[in-house]
Amino acid sequence: MFRLPSNHRPLEAIADADLWRHFRDGDELALGELAERYYKRLYNYGSKFSRDREVIRDCIQDLFLEIWDKRQTLSQPDSVKLYLLVSIRRRIYRRKTADKWLEESEELDFDSGLIGDLPIETAIIEDETSQYYVRKLQQLIPQLSRRQQEIIYLRFYENLDNEAIAEVMSLSRGAVANLLWRALKELKDYWYAGLVFLLMAGIGLLK
Structure with a gap:
C-alpha cells in the first residue's frame, strides 16, 4: 500500500480531484494520500462482501497498484469516491468468481453488519x-x-x-x-x- 512518509506534511486540505490530477502526473504522494483517505471506507464496504480480511486487503492494494500503473490512460472522474467504490466492488466480484466462490451469473452476498464499524x-x-x-x-x-x-x-x-x-x-x-x-x-x-x-x-x- 502506498503510504506518505512520516516527515511529509499531510495533504488533507487538497481536494480529491486535485490529488487525482497530481497522481496522474506521476506524484506518488498524491496517490498515497488518496489511499490513506479511502482505505478504511473501501475496507468497510469490501468487508460486506467477504469475511476474509486478507482478500479485502489484497483487493484494495491491487486496486491502487492498478490505477498507478494505468495513470496515464485514466480520465478525471466526476467523483473519486464513487470511482473507487465502483472499482473495489467490481474487483471483489472478479476475485470471487475467479476463486469459484461465485458463478458469473450470481449476485454478491451482502453482510448487513452495518452498525458498529462505522461512526x-x-x-x-x-x-x-x-x-x-x-x-x-x-x-x-x-x-x-x-x-x-x-x-x-x-x-x-x-x-x-x-x-x-x-x-x-x-x-x-x-x-x-x-x-x-x-x-x-x-x-x-x-x-x-x-x-x-x-x-x-x-x-x-x-x-
Whole structure:
C-alpha cells in the first residue's frame, strides 16, 4: 500500500480531484494520500462482501497498484469516491468468481453488519432510547433482501444519491429508487416510521 512518509506534511486540505490530477502526473504522494483517505471506507464496504480480511486487503492494494500503473490512460472522474467504490466492488466480484466462490451469473452476498464499524454511534447514540432503536435497526436490516441492504448502506452510510448507487451496483436508477422505497417501507412496517426517521436524521439526510 502506498503510504506518505512520516516527515511529509499531510495533504488533507487538497481536494480529491486535485490529488487525482497530481497522481496522474506521476506524484506518488498524491496517490498515497488518496489511499490513506479511502482505505478504511473501501475496507468497510469490501468487508460486506467477504469475511476474509486478507482478500479485502489484497483487493484494495491491487486496486491502487492498478490505477498507478494505468495513470496515464485514466480520465478525471466526476467523483473519486464513487470511482473507487465502483472499482473495489467490481474487483471483489472478479476475485470471487475467479476463486469459484461465485458463478458469473450470481449476485454478491451482502453482510448487513452495518452498525458498529462505522461512526454512526457518535451521530445518533446519545441516550438509552437511541441505543434501543439502533439495536432494533441491527435486527431489522438483515430481514431485507441483500440488494436492499446494500442500497441502504450506500444511501445512508456513504451518502450516495440514487444515480451514484445505480452506477456502483450496475442497476438502473429506477430500480434503485424502487428498491430503496420498498426497503424503507419494510423497515417502517417492521417497526414504525420513527426508526427510519432516526436513522435519516442521525446522519444528516433530513434537511
